[in-house]
Amino acid sequence: MKPLADIVRPKKLEEVVGQKHILGKERLLRNIIESKHIPNMIFYGPPGTGKTTVANIIADSTNKRLYKLNATNASVQDIKNIISELDTFLAKDGILLYLDEIQNFNKKQQQSLLKFIENGQITLISSTTENPYFTIFNAIISRSTIFEFKKLEIEDIVEGLKRGIDLAEKEIINKTINYEEEALKYIATMSNGDLRRGLNDLESAIYYSINKIPICIDIDTAKESTQTSGFNYDKFGDNHYDTLSTFQKSIRGSDVDASIHYLARLIKAGDLTSICRRLLVIASEDIGLAYPNAITIIHSCVEAAIKLGLPEARIPLAQGVILLSNSPKSNSAINAIDKALKDIDLGNIGDIPIHLKDSHYKGSSKLGRGTEYKYPHSYPNHYVKQQYLPDNIKDKKYYEPANNKLELKFKEFQKSIRENKKS
Template sequence: MTPLAERIRPANLDELTGQEHLVGKGSILRTAIEAGKIPSMILWGPPGTGKTTLANIIANTLSVPFFTLSAISSGVKDIREVIDHARHAHNAILFIDEIHRFNKSQQDALLGAVEKGTVTLIGATTENPSFEVNSALLSRSQVYVLKALDPDDLIALLHKAMEKDEYIKVKKVQLQETAALLNISGGDARKLLNLFELVVTSTPFNEQGQTIITDEQVMKIAQRKVALYDKAGEQHYDIISAFIKSIRGSDPNGAVYWLARMLDGGEDIKFIARRLVILASEDIGNANPNALLLANATFEAVNKVGNPESRIILSQCAVYLASSAKSNASYMAIGSAAAMVQKTGDLPVPLHLRNAPTQLMKKLDYGADYQYAHNYDNNFVNQEFLPDKIAGTKFYEPGNNARENELRNYLKKLWKDKYDY
């Protein structure tokens, strides 16, 4: 039987759950679809947010030829074959799932067809297209960000299944609790619906001929039957979360275990390496600046080496990061600064810090009274670098570790009691 997620897949924009910012009345994308003319686009968002569904809806709405490729199993030859077919079609759409898995040569093979309008490209990705889609292709496409579905959206999907799917209706489902379904699915609509069907199928009727769904029942069935790691990526976020938390918690054993789980599940090595680069700054930072250097070198190395040897490089980096001193001080600092920006808005730059490239600006005292640090002892002079309204605010609090305690002492020596270091 076709999975539940496929059986109730929306056929038009009005049936699509969530993504109001993209397909709601008057939105840019909906307006383009209704006008019958869409740009090539990259749909970026977490798993199960409707990227494939939206692509299908667009093709159905426009009534145009629709070609699909999966970046996991397709190569340059497949791309060229589709483009050849598209040349004999009118306004053809080419949908490429997981486009971030295409390498440069595969993406380059699409360029000419997209430029000439032979095909309108719709690419779907769970990864930041700025990193994974080559700049030439990206510049010819609009990027639309799909948001994770909120709990209300997900519950609405469950009720839709109960009302519209013939098989689910026969089971007379009583949805007493939803927390376990929502937690396990992690915002992924496809995973939610398929789990829901599994639970409904595995739960016998009660004496009243109803199928009662509770959190306890969901957990019992999920633990017994749901795969621990789905190679299609449905538990992608759960496993990477465990991996990151193991490193943050200074446990190299947990780190290499979850790394092995990801590699065994077919996870993209570039995704793993990129997360290590982020972690090296977010969770280690200036407690050990070499961590970022090693993580960045790891990212470069796995791209050169590829599988299966890249697992050794990833393991070395994960073990080093897990065994390193930790600090999230820089991460907290930018978070505090960003919160201040949101709170205070666009505060004016103090005159002494402004650039003064013209005579008029100089007459207006742009740059006046700025003190060039290198003209003073120890290359430092006490002056204010923040807008007047927030002068003296401290955003960076050094972590309690050997290296950042050195930074704390140095900053205290320079600034005395100004920032309370």
């Protein structure tokens, strides 16, 4: 007996749940499929969102000879075997190759397809759960249209589960299956956007209650049939960087609740190193000079977390996140250094003014090194006006104080010493 997830797999676009942004009426992918003029495509998104299903529907709509490979276990020889059929009667209309998990092909394997993709003998539809811009050879990306399949919403999963119940009644058990909406929503929530996972849990729920009269999937059955958490996290995949990015942006945006939520995701993934590194970055990049002691406190929280290890590390980490979220913000430090680095990259560096050059060696005065240097501590307010930057950028301003209490004091200090006031 086929698994329920295979029985439910849609045969036409109208049966696909979710992905309205690419498969809805007049949307790009739908129009391409209906035109039957299929270009090279890359389907990118989480598991269980319909990538393979849509590829199968496309394959059925063309006259091309279909081959399916999974890059996890396929080899260059498999590709050579497919290429060998290109000029035969079997492939008179060309070949459609569906390559699943293309990110597992190395550069050489991906390059072996290029010539045949370019001349149109092979139409490539590939799928990946990882960001294609990080994992797929640029030459293939430039010859393909990329479609992102998004994580399914709870309502989409529920729709797919109800279709699963209808087909299970007809093709698996030949009995009526009653269900509670709350139970289907629970299964959908625990599936974490993965319809295949939801259907597997639904199938478990059906067999768990198969001897009940009538069969009924209630909330207790749903909980019993979904023993594992719905949380998925790949430390090396796209989700890792998305979560870290959102974590930092939530702290930067002073949303303490969102910040704690994304911290919890990272803790659940056991990703202690990434949390600690990101918190140290945030303390300087986003809080910076608005609260300079933040970096010292965060360093202590990070040290404590590393020494404690999980699960106890969650406590100093939460302390640090709450502190940063509720701290005043300033990005003046990162802006200043990035402006300076940009000038260096562009070659805007010039020569060091001669009066600032090292003069601690015999003969330096004969070269004019340091002879006109003015020692600031010998002047009122420990300040004297003199040029420090090279001539070609002598008036450059890298640091712009942000509007917070400390940096406004910096601004006032700079103004006062230049006006020869008491600081």
